[in-house]
Amino acid sequence: MDMVTVHEALKKYFGFDTFRPLQAEIIQQVFDGKDSIVLMPTGGGKSICYQLPAILMPGACVVVSPLISLMKDQVEGLWGNGVKASFLNSTLDPLEQRMVEDELFQGAIDLLYVSPERLTSKEFLPLLRRAKINLVAIDEAHCISSWGHDFRPEYTQLKFLKQELPGVPILALTATADRLTRLDIAEQLALDNPELFLASFDRPNLSLEVRPGQDRLGQIATFIKQRPGQPGIIYCLSRKSTEQVAEGLRARGINAGFYHAGMNDRDRSAAQEDFINDRLTVIAATVAFGMGIDKSNVRFVIHYNLPKNIESYYQEIGRSGRDGAKAETILFYSYADVSLMQDIIKQEESDLTEVKLAKLERMQHYATGQICRRKMLLSYFGEDLRDNCGNCDICNKPPQYFDGTELAQKALSAIARVEEKAGMNLIIDILRGSGKQEIIDRGYDRIKTFGAGRDISYIDWRQYFEQFLNQGLVEVAHEAFGQLRLTPAGKEVLFNGRSVEMVQARAIREKQAKPQRAAAKGEQVREGLFQILKALRLEIARKNGIPPYLVFNDATLEEMAKEKPLTDEDLRQITGVGDRKLHLYGNQFMDLIRSFVLEKKEEGFSVAGATYLESFELFRKGLSPAQIAEKRDLTEGRVYEHLTYFLEKGEAVDLNRLIQQEELEKVLAVAVREEGEQKLKPIFEALDGAIPYHKIRLALLQKK
Template identity: 40%
Template sequence: MQHPRSLLAQVFGFDAFRPGQEEIVQAVLEGRDTLAIMPTGGGKSLCFQLPALCREGVTVVISPLIALMRDQVRSLREAGVEAGALTSGNTDEETEAVFRALDDRRLKLLYIAPERLASGATTQMLRRVGCGLIAVDEAHCVSQWGHDFRPDYLRIGDLRRSLGVPLAAFTATADEETRAEIVNRLFEGREPATFLRGFDRPNIHLAFAVKDNPRRQILDFAAARRGQSGIVYCGTRAKTETLAQALCEAGHAACHYHGGMEADERRRVEVRFQQEDGLIVVATVAFGMGIDKPDIRWVAHADLPKSIEGYYQEIGRAGRDGAAAETLTLFGPDDIRLRRGQIDEGLAPPDRKQADHGRLNALLGLAEATGCRRQVLLRYFGEDPAPCGNCDLCDRPALLFDATEAVRKALSAILRTGESFGAGHLIDILTGQATDKVRQRGHDALPTFGVGRELTKPAWGAVFRQMMGRDFVRPDPERHGALVMTDAARPVLRGEEGVTFRRDSVAAAGPRPAVRALVSDEDAPLLSALKAKRRALAEAAGVPAYVIFPDRTLIEMAERRPATLDEMAQVSGVGAKKLESYGAAFLGVIAGAATPLHPQRMRLAGKPAGALFDRLAEAQLRLMRGEDGTGKPLSLSQSALRKIAEARPSTLSDLDRVGDLGPAKLERFGPAFLAVIAEE
């Protein structure tokens, strides 16, 4: 076996290991199961490539993106290493060449996508060619709590067990919960040799800004860095195209990239970005994981990312050469509403949604930080650094104020309303707005009604946003976004701790722009929950979502909040068949479990005859054994009750004819039924 230090210089051209690399390489060389968390740009790939050259057999590298595999294989071949990849992007000739090299036992590193593990033939092939080590890149993809879950990663544990070889897993971002799941999924609970090599990228300048003409903000940021390679991340595919066009019109070399493009188009963008200096790519998060370009000088987020893990993974693509790099992340209320909606509309179980809301809160805490951003960021990953001097808040400290009293007022309003309402309703209470909703629930009589008039409604919105950033409150997905207090808030409520917030965020909170939303802020979480139910039903039936109900029907449900199937039948777009098929399911989302209706009663749902049917049924139940409760049991069929409710007879003879009662039933029920009909 060749010594790794000699190969480090001979093959890779490095005189020495980077900090933390050597002991990881040694653990992998010794055949120990290994988990290494290293910052992007910290040299993760060398930690499995170098041992692969020293060990017997082929090392299989499981990697999530074709671009990532191609880049690493190309770099290895240029360094004289026999490496290959089996991907869906291969030509027949490329695939044949890889299999020849495997059969000849020449190949040292074989890159494959996790999707290939679905085939049992892959395991047989790896056993046949003498696989001696499994390396997993971007290991956080195995975690359902992480920011980039890939279901096919769950098969890696089975592969490891089948081959009986050591496994080395690598990732750049994994909080404690994600690390625990990596250990459980990949190493089946057995503790690997774990190396936590720090998350800090001190060369990257961190900055956030509240959205204020975001297109102009991005154009200005790019203009100040003209000629430098950069990435702009956007929340939607459409925005990548319009923003790329705006950058081109401003004289920049720019192109867009998103998952809806053809594979060849995406590949052309990737190749251009690798080869051209100064190109800007405007992209969704589909771009970047596989890009090993060392001289990206800046990364901007035109929209708020999904989580701190996602944010750090994305900005980590800048400055991988160690030289100075810059970032800018824009955020605003609409971003937060979008991200909350994406969580609520997902099909994840409630505990996963709660965790995702907590992760979004952590990102808001970074966006609304009162001191050094790098401290907030690295504390999230379990580190406790000194102020960095390389972020916008170290450059220019934020204006702060004592928000203890405001937070206590807000928490009091949450608790006095039973933790059952969102920020919009709570702000109406605090500012003394006697809306219909406030009056109907008696909340204008609460001690907290009007106690927050010193702040405007937008300013209170900024306070609630910063409360979420401190994780004092979280939306409850099971109660349609109602804010619930966390344990972190209890010392503040009890007066044991004070709170400092940013005054600039509160002072800058002006009226919201006149953008027409589908529903009010209060109804948005319920609309998300209804969409999630629609999506699940549509997927189960194999039909487009709009076939179940169109958006306008769900919007009306969210606004009217029907409590019964009768009320549901009054919603536009809910016909008799759809009420029967889906009414109870959607009512369950809005109001909890729906009381099932007899099919005959269901035919009257939403009609005036429905209420009459219910009263007739009550009268029948009361008189089933006669007035004194000792008579022979008598009853009408549900069909007869429906006919009577629809016809509304006014005489005993008409009642007998419509319902076919007969003498005994007519005597017992007739007068009572006619009295009920007359009252109606």
């Protein structure tokens, strides 16, 4: 396949001028009929790798996806780009299914999305044999491996594809898979010497932050209120906590809902649709949420609890910022989360218990680490980041270290003096000199360390105890109601004076935003236009019954607000604007941008292209160049320059109102006589200056 044709299709259907890393190589592998395993981060452009070949090759691509709820959005998005696609799953009635099957046989669709259950059913096999299949793309391919973090038994039946479709390339795609999982994918699918494409796992547009797990709801509410209208997901460990978090946020005036598997289908679907369509700003959900949506403009992901492994964490934060615009991620951490997850894993009594515990430990190391978060995250996936990222909490506010030996000795002494019969909270109360009845009843108010740490806040003590746990100075006796025990290392510190280096406790509340300097006029204009463009997008989406991001994503709107395209040609240069969307929505967005630019010009803002646009709009209203020149106090030549600009950009400009037919013929005759002369001056002189330069230029444009 000619790659020029491929690039043209990339722009036509998806609005992109260039491929992202590895996309072109993967697509060429498909054209060559070879199998591949693709590891690419969420938002990295996996879907282009099979959608583009499917459009350009004869036949149809079968896309295997475990997410029935996602198929409808994916297909709607493809149709919005001018791509013929459909899906087969349990949501269709028999007549609808038959119609899709007929389209497949007739070659009327390029992509068919199916669930693994549907694909492996006995009814589907004859369809596969009859249809012309050019590619099989298996999304979420890590589900096939028992080593993966989201194993699904139905995926293990997909090995038959290689036997039933000989010569058809198979593309296995996933956002997260370690070395063992990758090997398992190749074996389970019986892939033929597959090429491994391992894209960078770096998502530089995502900021990474870990916060101490105290007053989580208060922190979240403050964070959201400082970002009004921005959609986000809050991942919670339990169904109950999703409801509690949503209720707590609503009580604070935030438009929040919840989603979990315990809801009935109708309520769950309604919550998902409300979030996708921007009727719901924030959703608190269990980890299943997100796999079933393709919402590109999620601006933040918050983990209320510690995830069970880095793969899950990475996949979940990857659901933010998929449009490439900036997004934020926050992880709340406490040792109690680790303890809870350990108990859950041990209760599962699986053969993989030790593996899961080891992965949880790596997750804990990430949460408590004191080096660049992105370095830690990428190193897990075997990728080396040479420089610090500059976009995580560690880089933005490097930890302050201090000699914590005396502090640790106070805490360890308190544990020893209560004979290791108290949990963390009670020990902190003792150190802070609390008058709680339990302390008095047990006589702990009479021990030497009572009140020895009253100068340190409860929240800061919690953070310091997390560090004691992470450094192995104390351990939690889960079998004894969470009582703290001294470890050999802790006894070394307490009795032998071994030194302890610690990190200064961090303030956990979101700081109130400081009054910022007045934004530059250019920034004000850009932000104002961006908000108006979002409002238009929402209006169009609701009128058409589709999610707003299927019109244009946030990154595309941000680029429009920055560049302010005034013509179709300008708009076509914006990333994410393909032929289909230009045809469907171009005029509405163009009219809005033009109106905005003229309005800002009247308000005294300097906006690129505004003076050209004003002349063009007056011309469209019927004024002649001479009238425009008089009205705007410009030379007629300058008005012609403005109108010529739009003519060159392909806009409809009535030449008959700008140059007489006799003048046009004279200019073209001289140009032909001078053997294609395109320079203005020789033609001007040959005509003895009878026709001005600006009309000569127009005539030459007409000749082209």
